[in-house]
Amino acid sequence: MTSNKLIAIAALAALGLAACDNTGRGAGAASGICKPFTTAAQTTTTAPSAIPGASPGVLPAAGDPSANLDDCLHRWGYTLAASSDAANFVADATLAACSTALSAWNQQSLSVDNGGGALQAPSLMTGQPTNPLAEHHAFAEQRALFYVVQARAGHCGPPPAATSTTNR
Numbered sequence: 001m002t003s004n005k006l007i008a009i010a011a012l013a014a015l016g017l018a019a020c021d022n023t024g025r026g027a028g029a030a031s032g033i034c035k036p037f038t039t040a041a042q043t044t045t046t047a048p049s050a051i052p053g054a055s056p057g058v059l060p061a062a063g064d065p066s067a068n069l070d071d072c073l074h075r076w077g078y079t080l081a082a083s084s085d086a087a088n089f090v091a092d093a094t095l096a097a098c099s100t101a102l103s104a105w106n107q108q109s110l111s112v113d114n115g116g117g118a119l120q121a122p123s124l125m126t127g128q129p130t131n132p133l134a135e136h137h138a139f140a141e142q143r144a145l146f147y148v149v150q151a152r153a154g155h156c157g158p159p160p161a162a163t164s165t166t167n168r
Contacts, residue, residue, distance in 0.1 A: 033154030065105035072098035077147025079158040091145035
């Protein structure tokens with residue numbers, strides 16, 4: 001009878017320890033925190049990837065530079081999140097990698113019928129005087145930091161690697 005109790009206790013302990021195993025969670029993706037990457041079915045424009053070894057970058061609709069910037073920040077933020085540097089430094093690197101997308105968004109806002117200049121107006125967030133270019137930069141900084149922290153917290157992986165049939 002004592003051996004049956006020991007076997008039952010050992011079996012319950014084994015089940016309890018097995019429940020603590022996190023390896024079946026898909027590296028954190030099951031937690032729902034990771035944002036999925038856009039696919040060709042969800043977008044209209046494709047472009048070569050800026051990330052070496054990554055799949056060709058699938059960009060949002062060509063007429064929306066803010067979405068292009070967000071996609072770039074998402075891809076680079078998740079890719080660089082594995083760095084051991086502080087999140088704010090990784091976010092700065094993410095923003096640097098996406099400077100072309102930020103410039104395109106800024107260029108579009110300058111071409112809007114406002115005489116080619118950046119209008120001053122109070123910020124909706126702080127009430128301080130600001131302009132579209134400053135707000136775009138602040139958005140990009142905040143979003144880059146968010147994606148880095150999100151990728152680290154959710155153990156989110158970088159964009160899928162390219163499956164190229166040509167030799168480079």
